[in-house]
Amino acid sequence: MNLLPGMEELLPQVSSWRREIHAHPELGFQEVRTSALVRRELEAMGLELITDFCEAKTAVIGLLRTGREGPVVALRADMDALPMQDEKDVPYRSQNPGVCHACGHDAHTAALLGVARWCSDHREELHGTLKFVFQPAEEGPAPGGAKLIVESGILDDVDYMVGAHQASAAGPGYIMTKSGVAAASGDFFDIHLSGKGTHGASPDCGNDLIVTASQIVEALQTIVSRRLDPLQPAVVSVCSLHAGEPGAKNVLPAKAILSGTVRTFDEGVRDKVFELMEQMVQNICALNGCTGTLDRQPMFPSLANDPRVTALVIDAAADVVGRDHMILIDQPSTGSEDFAWYSQRIPSCFYMFGAAPSSGPVYGGHHPKFDLDENALPVTMSVMARAAMVLLDQAPRKKSDR
Ligand SMILES: [Zn+2]
Ligand SMILES: [Zn+2]
Known part of the structure; x- marks a missing residue:
């Protein structure tokens, strides 16, 4: 030394x-x-x-x-x-x-x-x-x-x-x-879900955003594994998921938010990931009768x-x-x-x-x-x-x- x-x-x-x-x-x-x-x-x-x-x-x-x-x-x-x-x-x-x-x-x-x-x-x-x-x-x-x-x-x-x-x-x-x-490019994202809150005993009277959010988390995992060129590396991570009040046992919430990050080494892959995320959020929300918006925050190249x-x-x-x-x-x-x-x-x-x-x-x-x-x-x-x-x-x- x-x-x-x-x-x-x-x-x-x-x-x-x-x-x-x-x-x-x-x-x-x-x-x-x-x-x-x-x-x-x-x-x-x-x-x-x-x-x-x-x-x-x-x-x-x-x-x-x-x-x-x-x-x-x-x-x-x-x-x-x-x-x-x-x-x-x-x-x-x-x-x-x-x-x-x-x-x-x-x-x-x-x-x-x-x-x-x-x-x-x-x-x-x-x-x-x-x-x-x-x-x-x-x-x-x-x-x-x-x-x-x-x-x-x-x-x-x-x-x-x-x-x-x-x-x-x-x-x-x-x-x-x-x-x-x-080092990879970095984007952050928030996915805001909103619907009609309801009693936990009557999910049919509103939207279950917790199930919707879970389906979105699962679907996002298929972007890298199933939708991108296997030779093009990328990472999609959901790092937080908030819905409902802590300890609530009989209220289905009217809002949910998922946040996370995307990493890529190629600008084309970077845009493709967000295009697929948008499709998944919109289609899963439509299936569940609620609305969702994907807010992308590009961080660095x-x-x-x-x-x-x-x-x-x-x-x-x-x-x-x-x-x-x-x-x-x-x-x-x-x-x-x-x-x-x-x-x-x-x-x-x-x-x-x-x-x-x-x-x-x-x-x-x-x-x-x-x-x-x-x-x-x-x-x-x-x-x-x-x-x-x-x-x-x-x-x-x-x-x-x-
Ligand atoms: Zn650091
Ligand atoms: Zn750090």
Whole structure:
């Protein structure tokens, strides 16, 4: 392991930021406390702050101008947590009921603050400009934070960009990435059912939306298994189903809502899935005498890593962790990541860093007991800072390429 000098020493500070954020998780676009912490720390490092530049009010960019010529390189962290209960028994567990940093965005934010601190301390050795992008709402709600940041134009001058995500597939010291298409497109959906509520003893006097919703859940499972080209991967998941009052035993409800997500690697497949979903919802509702609407919320396109930038980041990462700890993934992930919006506009690389705890059971992202090994943080901080330095050594992109 070849951490950048001084990175390991930043771990106590980075860990304390991470635990502070972890204990006070906030949902997408509501990262007020987290955003204030980020602003306070960036300011203390002597970085310029860019705030209030788009609809995503909690977004913060720290700007480090070295005053020397060179490209503009952006590094990104996401700040939002998930709507779920933290079930860990640790001193820094979530103090906000029903909200939990179960995807590691607390660690991403703290690590990027650490990189900002390191770069600020080493600014005399750098040239060009660095933009540290702290983004809200990676997990939604639609349209997510990255799209709003990109559309604001605040990154129009950026030549190259890098983002990272923790991974529980490996322990600290491993870096994983893939050139080209690396992650799926993502859409969310809600299916609203409405009908005539009735007494549980007289289902014939109204509509049974619970049976209707169950038929829809079953039918949606046949899209991937029976209706799509078997060689075209896709995922259709219904992740919540709400109907009736908890504990109600004799009331059939007048409303039901199903929510979930769709992942694909091809825009044609993506549209076909929604066309089939619409047909299924309408036909099953017609069969049951109720009405249904499918509300599609497109989140992000598939994520494509730029081959040249990715090759440079792979070399930078290998300098830190060694070639034998650099894992080149050959299949894209069905996970989606709104970093895709940046990668559509800016030659970028998104990589994963191993962060699985070395002892005890390993719970993956979005599990209520998810946690990570903070020893992974100086590793990703070193990789990100080294990647930034390598990219700052490249020529800025030509205007015609933008
Ligand atoms: Zn997540
Ligand atoms: Zn995540």
